[in-house]
Amino acid sequence: MGSKPRILLHTCCAPCLIFPSKKLKSAGFEVIGFFYNPNIYPQDEYRRRKDTLLCYAAQINVEMRSESTENDAVFFDQAVAGSDNKPARCSACWYLRLYRSAQYAKKNAIGIFTSTLLVSPYQDIEIVRAMGEKAAKELEIAFYDADFRSGYHDCVKISKQENLYRQKYCGCRRSIEESKEKKAK
Ligand code: SF4
Structure with missing residues (x-):
């Protein structure tokens, strides 16, 4: 186990x-x-x-780390300030999350990172990739660029079988309204 290269997987x-x-x-x-x-x-x-996530990761033997602080919501608001709408708001959101992941990987001597955002057909994969590469370049660390979207249906199928909680909206306050607006159309 110790001889394998480690990869940090930012997980949503x-x-x-x-x-x-x-x-x-x-x-x-x-x-x-x-x-x-x-x-x-x-x-x-x-x-x-x-x-x-923590419960399921333990079941499938994936070690989870996290580095949350009480100020995280403030960091998020600051990161997306002035970018009210898509795609600017989402780009800022992805960049913040990927940059912090890259920072954590670097601090912990994990030479490469990637993200589960690359599995979702609801995220703009080209922008996610660009934000991952940007963070990687700035912190001089490797970004594992992948397109995991072919496995999205497996994610849905298995999460139903395992009775995992599946969210109804992307995440931020604004996305709750956007999800309702979409359903209403
Ligand atoms: S939580 Fe989702 S909708 Fe909201 S800014 Fe982030 S990516 Fe965009």
């Missing part, structure tokens, strides 16, 4: 962990999950997603 939630962690393990990595998602609003939802 339990369902999205399923396929990327399997792929990375089969590519020969020791996968270390990292929960840093200050975008999730409100606190009850944050706790629910995080608790579900």
Whole structure:
């Protein structure tokens, strides 16, 4: 186990962990999950997603780390300030989360990082990739660029079988309204 290269997998939630962690393990990595998602609003939802993730990661033998502080929600608000709408708001959100992941990886001598955001057809993969590469370049660390979207249906199927909590909106306060608006159309 100790001889495998370690990869830090920024992880947004339990369902999205399923396929990327399997792929990375089969590519020969020791996968270390990292929960840093200050975008999730409100606190009850944050706790629910995080608790579900920690419980499921333990079941599938993925070590999880997290580095949350009381100021995380403030950091998020600052990061997206002035970017009210998509795609600017989402770009700022992805960059914050990926930059912090890259920072954590570097601090802990993990030479490469990636994200479960790359499995979701609801995120703009090209911007997520660009934000990952940007953070990697700034911190002089490697970004594992992948397209995990072929495994999204597996994530949905297995999360239903395992009865995992599946969120109804992306995460931030604004995305709650956007989700309701979309449903109303
Ligand atoms: S919609 Fe999702 S990706 Fe966009 S800012 Fe909100 S939480 Fe972040």
